[in-house]
Amino acid sequence: MCIRDRYIKAINKGVIPNISTAWESVIDNEIRRGYESALKLYKEKTDKIYNSKDLPMEQDVLLEKLFEVRVECDRVMRRSTKFSEGDSPGKLFQGYVEKLQEAYQSREAEICTKNAKLSEEYSFI
Numbered sequence: 001m002c003i004r005d006r007y008i009k010a011i012n013k014g015v016i017p018n019i020s021t022a023w024e025s026v027i028d029n030e031i032r033r034g035y036e037s038a039l040k041l042y043k044e045k046t047d048k049i050y051n052s053k054d055l056p057m058e059q060d061v062l063l064e065k066l067f068e069v070r071v072e073c074d075r076v077m078r079r080s081t082k083f084s085e086g087d088s089p090g091k092l093f094q095g096y097v098e099k100l101q102e103a104y105q106s107r108e109a110e111i112c113t114k115n116a117k118l119s120e121e122y123s124f125i
Contacts, residue, residue, distance in 0.1 A: 027081075028092060034080020035096040038073040039103055045069040046107050056118035066108050073100070 007022070049055075049065055077100060081093050 024092075031081055031093050031096050034077050035100060037080070038077040038100055041076055042069060042073040042100075042103065042107070045072070046111060050111050050114065056115050056122055059112070059115070062112065062115055066104075066111065070104055073104075 010016070046066070046069060049062075049069075055062075077097065
């Protein structure tokens with residue numbers, strides 16, 4: 001439900017909508033869009049690595065590739081807002097950054113595990 005619809009519903013019930021809550025909702029939507037864009041890009045890029053015929057590769061090379069993907073995705077996320085760390089929106093932004101970091105760690109563990117297994121398989125050949 002968009003903000004306009006929430007306002008109309010609240011006004012029809014005789015409630016005066018809280019403007020600060022509406023502003024926080026706008027900020028949250030913008031930050032969430034940045035998070036979703038960064039996460040989508042991250043999944044696309046890491047899927048290419050995961051499904052690459054270049055695996056297995058040296059661990060250092062793999063970690064460097066993953067780091068480069070993180071940097072690119074972090075830029076996408078940070079472009080979504082201009083708020084500083086101390087601002088209330090900055091705290092909200094930080095929550096999404098933490099969610100993105102968790103996604104990085106989970107996916108990178110999968111990729112590194114696959115790389116290690118393939119390395120073992122190829123070392124026996």
